[in-house]
Amino acid sequence: MNAQNSRPPGRARRARRLAIGTAATLLVAPALALSSALADDVPTTADSAAHGHGLFVEGLGLDVAGSARAVSEVGTNPGPNTDRLNLSVLEGLVDVDLGTVELPLITPTANGNGLLYLGDLGTLSSRAASPSTTNSVASSGIINEDGSLNVDAAAGGDFEPATVNLTSLLGQVIGADAVDRLISQAQIQIGALGARAEKDGADVTRDYAVADLRLSVDSPLVAALTDDVDAVVDDAVEPVLGLVGPGGAIETLTTGVVDTVDSLPLVDAELSGLSVDTAALSTSVRRELLAEPLSNAEGSVTVDLASGRIGVDLAALVIDAAGVDDLNSLPPNTEVLSGAVVNAILDGVTEALVGPGPNSLVTKTTNLVTDGIYDVGLDIGLDVTAVGGVVQAPVSVTGTLGGFLGSEGAAEPTVDTSGLAALGIPLGDITQPLTDALGGLVTDIGTPLEPAVDEVVGGIQPAVTAAVQPVVTELLDDALEPLLERIARITINEQDQPTTTAQAAALDLGPESYTVRALSLRVLPDIADVDIELGSASVLALDEADADADADAADADATDADATDADATDADATDADATDADATDADATDADATDADATDADATDADATDADATDADATDADATDADATDADADSGVGGEDANADADASGVESNSATAPYGDGTLASTGSSSSVLPAIAALALIGLGIGAVVVARRRTDG
Structure with missing residues (x-):
């Protein structure tokens, strides 16, 4: 397993809120041939996210359920989330456009009709987890339940490798004639693999493992x-065969021996056979x-x-x-x-x-x-007739070339006259001269045989x-050579190393993410350029935890203690909108404002300190609550000191904002002291109170 650790530069705080699902549910229609360049990216605005993908084919997307695709995002979907490869979903799902050939991406059988047979690699899965803004982990491939790589355990002798079948593509690379004569089949075998990526603060670790990788090519030319x-x-x-052929040295020697035997009294002899068995x-x-x-x-x-x-x-x-x-x-x-x-x-x-x-x-x-060559047999046969034709028997000399040459370890040739002796007729005057003649032949054969054998040995x-x-x-x-250069490009331990802004933006999880792929295989890179990615892991996380990460970045008064309120509302009771005449508009006089609760005796109570009176949602129906007329309405959310907020409205006047109907925030533009504001608020409060009392009387 290989690991690379890096410490990237810190990142500024970003507001990220877009959630990612655990697995896409988009299915590609059966036999759909696509060739557009689709990257394996997962758009996110989160500070921390992870993405593991077991099988991805660029140009097809393949963001489908069953492709071992797991994603996570801090907060909304932290995980750990897992997904396994589901071959029953993927088989026959898509066709791949490969130049002049269109093939199913997945085939369920070895050597079947399809580009990729997964074998035991079909058990791969992915895992993604983003437990915090500074930590995300992703892994994919042959992995354990906790996401750690398990390639070694799965790479035993029983592991059936995945196969990329390139046979149907050969014609586009080497031509039809070369396919017929030179290379008729080509495959790439891929063993167990996996990848894991983690970003923990500023530390980035990217691991991968590939158990085996092989190429096989079948050649009719080699088979012949x-x-x-x-x-x-x-x-x-x-050269050896020539020795026993007509006019050959051994043939000449043998003929001379036959003539010698034939010249013996009462004996006729003729050569019945002379051969060297090179077929063996x-x-x-x-x-x-x-x-x-x-x-x-x-x-x-x-x-x-x-x-x-x-x-x-x-x-x-x-x-x-x-x-x-x-x-x-x-x-x-x-x-x-x-x-x-x-x-x-x-x-x-x-x-x-x-x-x-x-x-x-x-x-x-x-x-x-x-x-x-030394074991090649040399056989000599004679037919001997003696005593006026009464005696007829075969005589032979057999042995190996090594024996005739006297090679070390080789058996000596055998002279066999046993046929004559078996007749029971005393032929001593015949057999002994015959044996002597044949023995001499054995010795003489070695002379022409040795250079002939040397010629064979030296010339082979x-x-x-x-x-x-x-x-x-x-x-x-x-x-x-053209096959190796054009059929595919294989990359192991593929990692992003962007050198331009555009390249960084194209990374799997965005410009500041980190990816490692166990193996990437580009098929027909100069023709179709279909990229098969196996075992991908991508992560994104902050270098340091950001205390303001959950605050509303739209709050203008970032220094006001109340500006960090979860509701992102300024607690300043002197907000210009709080004094705007529109505070008495139709919303302020909503039917709810005449509710019996709105006329509660506490509506005019000088001690009412309801926090809702200072809430930025003062235009809400509740804004007409009797608490809105409380003389101490400027006490602020959470019971903060009124004078403290009043001072804040004087110093940080541009932060005093309230939501408009269109959802925008507007500045009061005020820079006056708090006393006029308090006075104005009190007058408005008395006016609203009067209106409410008048309505009560009318309703009564």
Whole structure:
């Protein structure tokens, strides 16, 4: 697991109030092909928020229930909230526009019709929590219940990797002819993965984990290489075969021995057979080459001649290119198919086929032929007739080339005259000269045989190289290299690193958020550029807690103690609107103002200190409450000292505001002392009182 900690600059206080739901409920219509550039962003105005997303496809949006999408926001939706991937919802949900091809995004079966088969990665989930304005945590992928990454536990031998099937896209990259002959199938396998991001005050931690990453390519050209090798081996052993052919050295020696035996008294002899069995050698070489895949020296690239499949351990190659110890220690935004990795793949295939490594095609073939040539059998047969045709029996000389050459560990050739002895006729005068002649042949055969075998051994390596190298060149130049450069761009540990304001604004949770994705895969980047994002985590939080975060930013008098009142209303009883003649308008004389309670005897009580009289909602029906005429109405909300508020109205006159019908706030513009205001308020209070009393009398 990789973690990056950073301490970003502090942020000014912001007023954020927009809530985010735990998961979007928008569903994309079945078979809907979309290609617009939709980013995985979650608009928010909160000071602290988190977003985890298991599967996202840029261009499709895929903000749907079931895509493992969890979001949180401090205050309104702090979480922790979780969401799991739901394949039953996603399968068949959308089609992906990939240039000239349109595919279902998800396929439920391996090698099925679709771009992505999730395998055991289909169990991924996301979690998001924003417990405070300074702390948010998000995670996504193979995670534990508490949101911690659980990739190692899920990356055992039983974990079925996800597969990105690129086969149907090959024609757009390498052409139809190359698909038929050079590369017919391509897949990327993705192991267990996950990402976690946390912002705790000024500290930012971004972790990711990817268990495995591989590429497989099937090549008809590679699958046919064993036929090419068969032909090379057959040609390579030709010097030996020539020895036993007409006019060959061994054929000549054998004919001379037959003539010698035939010249014995009462004996007729003729050559019945002379052969070298190289078919067994070719069969042995082919069997061994197909038994196990070839590989480069490191084993990061394998070539299976039986299936024609080229396997690439992308994880091992990117680790080596980055100079780190494991796949989870890569720097941010590591490009998997970088120039160094692509070259390593091409070199790996070359090494596996024609390189000097111990497990290359050339090396294995050379060793198999070198060792096998000495095991090739050489058989000589004679038909011997003696005593006027009374005795007829076969005589043979059999052995391996190594035996005829006297190689260490090789069995000596066998001269078999047992057929003559089995007749029970004393033929000592015949068999001994025959045995001596054939024994001499065994010794003589080694002389022409040795240079022929040396020629085979010395020529097999260049012969195989010469045959396979053109195949490698065509495969790499016309198919594999363009495939690697154009089919996809893979990024591990993807993190935002904006360098412009526009880039910052496009971040998942806004300009000051932080994101980490375990893996991003851009398919056909130069043609369709469909971005598949797996395991994304984004967070946003304040560096420091803001004591005024919950205050009303619209309160003009930020220094007045009463200005922080939760209702954002100035407690100053001298507010110009409180003295406005409109205080007696229709709202002030609302029918509720004539309510029996409004004429309560306390309405004229000089000691009434009802806080509602000073509330900014003085225009409310309750504003005509008898408390509104209280001579001490300027006592302020919460029972604050009247003189203190009166002074405040003189010093901070521009903060004395009251809501208008249109919801705006207006300044009184007053800078006078408090005495005239108190006097005016008292007069208005007496006038309102008089009106109320008069109405009571009338109603009575």
